[in-house]
Amino acid sequence: MAVEKVLITGMGVVSAAGMNVAETLAGFSSGTRNISKTTPSLSPLDYPVFQVSAPLCDPGRFTSRTIHLAFHALNEALADAGLSQDLSGLRVGVCMGTTVASQLNDMDFYTAYRKTGEPPMEPVMAFLKSNLAEAVACRVKAKGPCITVVNACSSSADAIGVALGWIRSGQCDLVIAGGGDELSRIPICGFSSLSVFSHEPCRPYDRDRQGLNLGEGAGIVILEPESAARRRGSRASLFVGGYDAACDAHHLTAPRPDGSGLEAAIRGSLAGAGIGPQEVGFVNAHGTATRDNDKVEGGVLARVFGAGIKVLSTKGFTGHTLGAAGALEAAFTALALREGWIPASAGFENQDEDIPIGAVRERTAVSARYAVSTSLAFGGNNASLVIGCES
Amino acid sequence: MIIAGMGLVSARGRGVAALEQALEQGWVPPVGVEVKGLASGSLPVYVIPAETLSDKVVLAKARRADRFTRMAVLAASDALQDSGLGATVDKSRLGIIVATALGPHATTFSFLDGILDFGDAAVSPTAFSHSVHNAAASYIAMTLEVRGPTLTVTHFHFAFHQALEIARSWLDQGRCDAVLVGTVDELGSVMHHVCGRMTKPAPDGRIKPFAFSATPETVPGEGSAFFLMTRDPAGAAYGCIKPVGGAVPDSVAALQLLDADGLAKDESVYRAAVIPGMPVSGYAPLFGGLLTGSAFEVAVAALMLKRQRRFASPVRDNPHSIPILNETVTAPLSAVLCTKLDCSGRKATILLGRSAT
Numbered sequence: 001m002a003v004e005k006v007l008i009t010g011m012g013v014v015s016a017a018g019m020n021v022a023e024t025l026a027g028f029s030s031g032t033r034n035i036s037k038t039t040p041s042l043s044p045l046d047y048p049v050f051q052v053s054a055p056l057c058d059p060g061r062f063t064s065r066t067i068h069l070a071f072h073a074l075n076e077a078l079a080d081a082g083l084s085q086d087l088s089g090l091r092v093g094v095c096m097g098t099t100v101a102s103q104l105n106d107m108d109f110y111t112a113y114r115k116t117g118e119p120p121m122e123p124v125m126a127f128l129k130s131n132l133a134e135a136v137a138c139r140v141k142a143k144g145p146c147i148t149v150v151n152a153c154s155s156s157a158d159a160i161g162v163a164l165g166w167i168r169s170g171q172c173d174l175v176i177a178g179g180g181d182e183l184s185r186i187p188i189c190g191f192s193s194l195s196v197f198s199h200e201p202c203r204p205y206d207r208d209r210q211g212l213n214l215g216e217g218a219g220i221v222i223l224e225p226e227s228a229a230r231r232r233g234s235r236a237s238l239f240v241g242g243y244d245a246a247c248d249a250h251h252l253t254a255p256r257p258d259g260s261g262l263e264a265a266i267r268g269s270l271a272g273a274g275i276g277p278q279e280v281g282f283v284n285a286h287g288t289a290t291r292d293n294d295k296v297e298g299g300v301l302a303r304v305f306g307a308g309i310k311v312l313s314t315k316g317f318t319g320h321t322l323g324a325a326g327a328l329e330a331a332f333t334a335l336a337l338r339e340g341w342i343p344a345s346a347g348f349e350n351q352d353e354d355i356p357i358g359a360v361r362e363r364t365a366v367s368a369r370y371a372v373s374t375s376l377a378f379g380g381n382n383a384s385l386v387i388g389c390e391s
Numbered sequence: 392m393i394i395a396g397m398g399l400v401s402a403r404g405r406g407v408a409a410l411e412q413a414l415e416q417g418w419v420p421p422v423g424v425e426v427k428g429l430a431s432g433s434l435p436v437y438v439i440p441a442e443t444l445s446d447k448v449v450l451a452k453a454r455r456a457d458r459f460t461r462m463a464v465l466a467a468s469d470a471l472q473d474s475g476l477g478a479t480v481d482k483s484r485l486g487i488i489v490a491t492a493l494g495p496h497a498t499t500f501s502f503l504d505g506i507l508d509f510g511d512a513a514v515s516p517t518a519f520s521h522s523v524h525n526a527a528a529s530y531i532a533m534t535l536e537v538r539g540p541t542l543t544v545t546h547f548h549f550a551f552h553q554a555l556e557i558a559r560s561w562l563d564q565g566r567c568d569a570v571l572v573g574t575v576d577e578l579g580s581v582m583h584h585v586c587g588r589m590t591k592p593a594p595d596g597r598i599k600p601f602a603f604s605a606t607p608e609t610v611p612g613e614g615s616a617f618f619l620m621t622r623d624p625a626g627a628a629y630g631c632i633k634p635v636g637g638a639v640p641d642s643v644a645a646l647q648l649l650d651a652d653g654l655a656k657d658e659s660v661y662r663a664a665v666i667p668g669m670p671v672s673g674y675a676p677l678f679g680g681l682l683t684g685s686a687f688e689v690a691v692a693a694l695m696l697k698r699q700r701r702f703a704s705p706v707r708d709n710p711h712s713i714p715i716l717n718e719t720v721t722a723p724l725s726a727v728l729c730t731k732l733d734c735s736g737r738k739a740t741i742l743l744g745r746s747a748t
Contacts, residue, residue: 043511044510044511044512045511045512099523099524102494102524102545103494103496103499103522103524104493104496104499105499105502105503107503107506110500110503110507111507113428113581113584114504116428117427117428117584118428119428121585121588121589124585124589125589128547131545131546131547133546134546134547145553145556146546146549146553147544147545147546147550147553147554147557148544148545148546149542149543150491150494150523150524150525150543150544150545151525151528151541151542151543152523152524152525158542162557165557165560165561165564165566166560168560168564169559169560169563169564171556171560185506185511186499186502186503186506188511189502189505189511189512189514189519190502190514190516190519190520190522191519192511192512192514193514193515193519194516194519194520195516244540244566245540245542246483246538246539246540247487247528247529247532247537247538247539247540247541248532248538249532249533249535249536249537249538250533251533252520252521252529252530253516253520260538261538264483264538377525378520378523378525378526378529379523379525379526379528379529379532379541379543380529380532380533380541381525381529381541
């Protein structure tokens with residue numbers, strides 16, 4: 001029996017690359033990199049960051065910036081899908097990915113705890129009301145399955161994968177899937193301690209890359225089975241064709257050198273979509289611009305798709321948005337398929353002889369039906385999404 | 392979905408045998424821990440002794456791991472061993488799903504200590520990498536050499552319920568031959584303080600699942616419970632978990648477990664959730680209250696189905712005169728319905744059956 005297509009009927013994005021889809025595409029087209037520096041209120045450490053500086057939508061009762069970012073993307077995605085903000089009449093699931101927002105890491109609370117032993121409880125109460133998926137579900141009155149994926153940097157790619165499973169198993173008529181993460185002092189300290197930051201704008205896949213820049217943002221996709229979407233009049237042409245994930249079982253922070261976990265995830269997602277690698281027009285790579293990630297990932301992409309595959313990393317426009325990255329990049333991949341072009345991979349200039357592929361240096365036309373978005377994460381998680389577009 | 396194996400770590404010990412012993416023995420008093428900033432100065436808790444978490448063989452690849460991860464690795468490893476499938480299951484088709492409410496917060500606070508004590512530029516990279524929620528899943532994968540999909544999920548009320556359904560979809564859709572799915576949550580000094588101020592500690596050390604109180608009392612707990620799930624009926628060591636929405640079982644041969652552990656602000660909503668005529672029990676008094684405690688209720692249910700033994704409710708305060716289990720008896724048991732409510736009355740149930748059909 002043929003598996004019903006799962007359409008992407010709506011998308012919403014917010015990052016330093018743009019406050020919505022239109023702004024993001026304009027920024028990609030012009031090659032604009034909205035990079036700034038950490039501010040004293042964010043972190044005393046001095047690094048480039050990709051911050052969302054424009055005002056966000058009204059967050060209601062929630063105080064978490066990650067939730068604000070997610071709601072901003074949610075509003076765009078719902079409008080794009082032609083849906084209202086009240087989905088209580090449908091079987092709606094919510095699956096969101098994050099990293100920072102899952103932790104009780106309020107510095108003011110903890111400082112007061114250490115100093116006085118009697119910290120104010122408001123930050124704890126706010127935290128306990130700020131599960132990202134629950135917040136989104138509350139916003140749209142969703143009553144279906146609801147969970148937040150905390151798989152580090154592949155969180156929101158995995159969230160889309162979980163959502164795909166929910167629809168294919170018939171649990172939901174519609175799923176809101178994606179992720180969000182804010183810039184925070186905690187990961188800035190943490191990634192700095194791991195010596196993986198670049199002091200310059202990041203250069204994914206470049207020979208002279210020095211590391212990553214952090215960013216913030218949110219990406220959300222609305223997924224629906226094709227039959228249900230068409231019944232309510234959707235003309236969406238984009239779909240999630242396949243997803244798979246595999247674990248390295250190797251190291252907490254470093255990818256397996258042979259890339260076999262990532263390769264298994266990519267090949268599994270292609271099999272799930274029922275296609276071969278030759279049908280993939282381009283890969284939106286995880287491409288963090290760290291020495292290890294790009295080397296391992298590049299080797300795998302060449303092995304699976306051949307050295308001629310078009311590759312880009314959009315982290316040169318957004319920074320590494322951690323739990324938001326997978327969903328943002330899935331949305332960017334879908335947009336590129338729909339628009340028929342991929343942007344220049346910002347920051348890439350010189351081919352690295354240790355990597356058998358290079359990233360695209362200029363805006364490049366693509367006419368494929370399928371593309372792949374990859375995510376690698378702490379813990380050895382590897383995720384791959386196959387995005388498709390009907391001609 | 393078949394339960395082929397279980398592994399547990401709690402204040403009552405490690406493994407299925409320790410669980411069974413706890414069920415036979417019944418309630419034991421919690422320990423008191425000193426908590427700064429509390430008027431009472433101390434809090435009753437169920438904490439896992441350090442010796443329970445020391446296993447140089449199983450934890451050989453997790454020597455630097457924190458308590459949170461050690462609990463999860465031990466429980467997951469034991470579940471795989473208990474299933475007897477460790478040597479035969481294809482590790483590339485074995486999945487891992489870890490559900491947690493609060494993650495490794497003790498390590499997060501340790502990382503914050505580093506920032507406050509030594510400055511932003513001099514923190515520990517080890518503390519940072521271990522403070523990430525999915526560190527435990529990573530260590531499980533490394534320890535058991537699992538190469539299938541690995542997922543960590545969080546929710547403050549129903550994380551385990553959602554994790555189970557994801558495991559079911561992985562099995563049904565052929566992504567995995569087996570899935571290790573479980574929960575882990577820990578207590579630490581900051582959480583002692585938070586629990587002391589945000590919950591009502593039980594002065595007699597007893598959680599009362601059948602009080603249905605609007606101001607329930609609790610004893611915080613910690614632990615990890617893992618299950619090896621398959622679709623192979625031959626591996627049905629503990630029965631199966633039925634799909635969500637399954638028919639309410641025959642009340643004569645069934646049992647309802649209430650996951651009322653006193654953590655919610657109001658447990659009066661449980662009164663209406665009791666199924667008329669069906670015997671009721673609840674085992675939170677054995678392990679303490681924890682946001683992912685539903686996994687322990689399911690472990691008890693699975694063991695009861697395997698043994699065909701109904702273990703007495705460990706605390707039997709029964710002001711509403713519902714039909715609770717007052718004594719441990721061997722008697723036919725075909726199904727167990729585990730019921731969890733949050734303070735707003737949202738309900739999640741897990742139905743276990745003796746057979747897969």
